[in-house]
Amino acid sequence: MVQNLAIGKIAILLASLTEDELKQIKLPLEKFSYCQGRVGSMNMQKVISAVETAAKRNALINEGYYRETHSLYHAIMEGINGVTRGQAAIGEMSRTVGLRFAVVRGKPYDHPEEGEWIAVAFYGTIGAPVKGSEHETVGLGINHI
Amino acid sequence: MVQNLAIGKIAILLASLTEDELKQIKLPLEKFSYCQGRVGSMNMQKVISAVETAAKRNALINEGYYRETHSLYHAIMEGINGVTRGQAAIGEMSRTVGLRFAVVRGKPYDHPEEGEWIAVAFYGTIGAPVKGSEHETVGLGINHI
Amino acid sequence: MVQNLAIGKIAILLASLTEDELKQIKLPLEKFSYCQGRVGSMNMQKVISAVETAAKRNALINEGYYRETHSLYHAIMEGINGVTRGQAAIGEMSRTVGLRFAVVRGKPYDHPEEGEWIAVAFYGTIGAPVKGSEHETVGLGINHI
Amino acid sequence: MVQNLAIGKIAILLASLTEDELKQIKLPLEKFSYCQGRVGSMNMQKVISAVETAAKRNALINEGYYRETHSLYHAIMEGINGVTRGQAAIGEMSRTVGLRFAVVRGKPYDHPEEGEWIAVAFYGTIGAPVKGSEHETVGLGINHI
Amino acid sequence: MVQNLAIGKIAILLASLTEDELKQIKLPLEKFSYCQGRVGSMNMQKVISAVETAAKRNALINEGYYRETHSLYHAIMEGINGVTRGQAAIGEMSRTVGLRFAVVRGKPYDHPEEGEWIAVAFYGTIGAPVKGSEHETVGLGINHI
């Protein structure tokens, strides 16, 4: 594999590990930009919006350029596909999600011309809107930016 | 969350962390059964088969009972949906995957009647059948067993 | 086939036959638990809810355990996939459904260790929200419980 | 409902009931054309082909006209969606199906201008290519012709 | 190809070309019925409704017969699949569309028994509900009527 920085794996760990667990594993966090966040909803639009807002507020994408929001949007949608396993209209399907997410931007490939990529990871629960009626779920989307 | 053992997260870590990294994080591995494996293919049937074979060889499921293979199969398919983000016919789509996987079986919920659940996690790469033309991918499926 | 009680076929007949027709066919209804119901909606959430409520009220699942609601939910979703043929967000797609449904729980396999399974069948119409602009539709989902 | 002949229900019964059971229920079979058949395969192309061949051999469609094969094809695909619940590439997904099918053609609506419609129903099993590792499945597709 | 009138291509051109551009290309518009329209929405139901209303108002389908609205509906849905590339619940996915559409009805095949077909084409933009954050999109559905 030509990648030397696994931005997808780093995003997954940032989304799923607790602060204490993150201290135990040495991650090369100084080599890229990232942010973390949380969102819970029966409405996928709110999940998308929470990730977009966090990425913009942390300057992970330049919201002035559509190409960057386009890249982020498709990475989010790929991550959501993993979370919902093909049923993205979660509210209509009577599901609710409680998610932590991470967005990581950087250069995962050795060759400098490969440029920057973005990874969006989700970890949390999906289930019925009833306490305890839920199980874990994970999603990861990656795109060039 | 009623879960006290996050079998999905543990499966994701077993699939994505290196042996060295796994030593750094303390996981409650003594509380459940698990196995790890690797598979690379353009044929999703081989990926399914690799996970099923590993789970049976490690006695994670009792292959004599259809209800256990049925539970495992749907957990695998949910994990593959995350890996392929909806395009499971990877060969037809000219994609190849190189994956590490983990299967974890145990009791993630406090209440004993919730019984056993199974988690199947994948981590690796998906891309064109050309060296370096690939990026990371992750998938997780969870089912009651 | 190892099955000696075709719970899926029984669920389909309970959902699609009239009371008179059901009297004509001898079904081994004493060997399992079942319930029947009706629901009409443009909102898939209401369809899911109607089946879940009927199954709980008739003690087909124990709503105290997530593993049972999890099993039922996936059986419902598989049945809905047949009803909508892949477009589960029926309201957004300007469709309405009028459905009769049946939930059947029992032991369809000879081997006692195969345990209990659940079948959810739908029969009715799908179409535009205009009287007469509709045709028949059927769906069946089956899961171990 | 404006329908007075439920061709979908009749197709489902022709596909799922045994000869003995069919004798018990009075169906208005004299009012339309129909055929029955069987197919088992890991290859969805063979399932499609079996239904098309049976429909042509029994003169249910006029194979000289594309509009009739087009109508039948989409009805078959809708039925297959119910059978596979969204994973039509069954071989790639390591599934095999054993199906009985029925094709019914006739005029289900009161108004003569509604013309002829076609229903394709499947009933049988889907599962791993291992004896006994399978459960029931049903699918129904309906189209104007 | 047995077709001598490419109704899909004509629909695409009617949806995507400006009035000036349409004057430059000679289209056999006298050989079939057609209409054009515009719709912008985050709600797919409004897109479906706009096309259905335009088709009825221009007498492209006879709204008294379900078989004609059924045929049109499936052609619209196929066109929408191209527009959204599989994510038809655009509002839930935080997308908005601005579309021009055309519906064309006629006899595209040489053989008179092939009868009438209908084509629905969309051309426009899909994107975030933010000015400029959008790119082009196209969809085409075709059905016998």
Next chain:
Amino acid sequence: MVQNLAIGKIAILLASLTEDELKQIKLPLEKFSYCQGRVGSMNMQKVISAVETAAKRNALINEGYYRETHSLYHAIMEGINGVTRGQAAIGEMSRTVGLRFAVVRGKPYDHPEEGEWIAVAFYGTIGAPVKGSEHETVGLGINHI
């Protein structure tokens, strides 16, 4: 719309118009790079490969960089989704396609920082592997590069 060069529309016209028709419409072809090609197959892998080969041979993408092949691949897949309307495994579904395609690369947005985008358009037929049993189909995918 901020776009002043509609690369999607240009790609659709390059894929669907004959040489004669293309002469009638004035297209700003000098402002971007493009290529055209043809492919017929029951195997989607061959369609993908035909577009990738044409794009590389005409230097529309730099095949040395994965980010460019990644961008092209997703644009192809979006276009194929329109062509197949969700059933990309065409061979398994007993369908064959005969397609003309165009790939267009350029700067469709006024703002120079929006950079280059790529459009992949398909126009042709999809149908049964029987002469004449086919109708038109169109697909368009667009991505930043």
